[in-house]
Amino acid sequence: MFTWKNLLNALRGEKTNGPLSSFLGEEDLAVCQTINLKRYEPTLIVPKKQCATIDQGADNAKFYPAGEHALKDLAQDKAKVLFIREGAQYQGSWQLDYQDHFNERLALSGEGTLLISHCDQFASNCLADPEFRDQQSLQRWLSKAIEHILRNQRIPCQDIHAKNTRFAQFLRDTLAIYFRPKGLTLENLSLDIQAVVDEREQSDHDAASEEAAPASTHMVITQKTTPEKLFYRIFRGQQQGPLSAVEVQALIDDGTLRRHDLLWHKGLSAWSKAETFDVFDWS
Numbered sequence: 001m002f003t004w005k006n007l008l009n010a011l012r013g014e015k016t017n018g019p020l021s022s023f024l025g026e027e028d029l030a031v032c033q034t035i036n037l038k039r040y041e042p043t044l045i046v047p048k049k050q051c052a053t054i055d056q057g058a059d060n061a062k063f064y065p066a067g068e069h070a071l072k073d074l075a076q077d078k079a080k081v082l083f084i085r086e087g088a089q090y091q092g093s094w095q096l097d098y099q100d101h102f103n104e105r106l107a108l109s110g111e112g113t114l115l116i117s118h119c120d121q122f123a124s125n126c127l128a129d130p131e132f133r134d135q136q137s138l139q140r141w142l143s144k145a146i147e148h149i150l151r152n153q154r155i156p157c158q159d160i161h162a163k164n165t166r167f168a169q170f171l172r173d174t175l176a177i178y179f180r181p182k183g184l185t186l187e188n189l190s191l192d193i194q195a196v197v198d199e200r201e202q203s204d205h206d207a208a209s210e211e212a213a214p215a216s217t218h219m220v221i222t223q224k225t226t227p228e229k230l231f232y233r234i235f236r237g238q239q240q241g242p243l244s245a246v247e248v249q250a251l252i253d254d255g256t257l258r259r260h261d262l263l264w265h266k267g268l269s270a271w272s273k274a275e276t277f278d279v280f281d282w283s
Helices: 004-011 119-128 136-153 158-162 164-182 199-206 247-252
Strands: 019-021 031-037 041-044 051-054 060-064 067-070 076-087 088-097 106-116 184-195 218-222 229-235 239-246 261-266
Touching: 031 119, 051 119, 060 067, 060 119, 088 136, 088 229, 106 158, 119 164, 136 164, 158 164, 158 184, 158 229, 164 247, 218 229, 229 247, 239 247, 247 261
Parallel strands: 019 041
Antiparallel strands: 031 076, 041 067, 051 060, 051 076, 088 106, 106 184, 184 218, 229 239, 229 261
């Protein structure tokens, strides 16, 4: 494409790559790169079913839907450019070596499927993460989210293993709330639970009764499963519950449940203020 800018850059010995357009590959759902905008014409082309964000720092990020856009008033030559495939799904594995406050350990792993449901929210969270590069970063997001939930809720390994179905449902419900403000929907989650036994305890472990919890468990929790009701609240001096994490979030959203109201679930030694539960969204 001939432009006067291309001609001037050629005379100066500078190469122009034409308009800035998507660098998503066929298998990519999100890619973030830092590029020199001066090497492109001042035009952004976003293909159908994609969107783009150009971030130049200092809260100066601009969101662009599919179409052709003139790039004006860009403050700097370099910027982080993020292209996203709308409605794309990411399926990846996760793993976590979890140790509770009784020093018992479990090896947790599985797979999760995340759907990009709100591109603008997703883009904001990608740009806020200095380590985000592509969809592989979502694997790190998923693992960190699960670790955050387990350590925040102080769930004993014994409960995870003995009541694995309830735990898996709680984890799915809580992750769904966690990822919602990130513009992501949790489609499904698989969970493998493997006991971690020290060598010096192996002989005792082998001699355990047949009624003990199995050494490993596998399950798949999908969005269609009924949410597990694990939470209790104090309302007008009376205990209410059990409630699912989704129901608690609905009370927060309509203003019925406030930050200083008390919540409790099994594993906690005392009632706590609702705002101390990091799994809920107060925005």
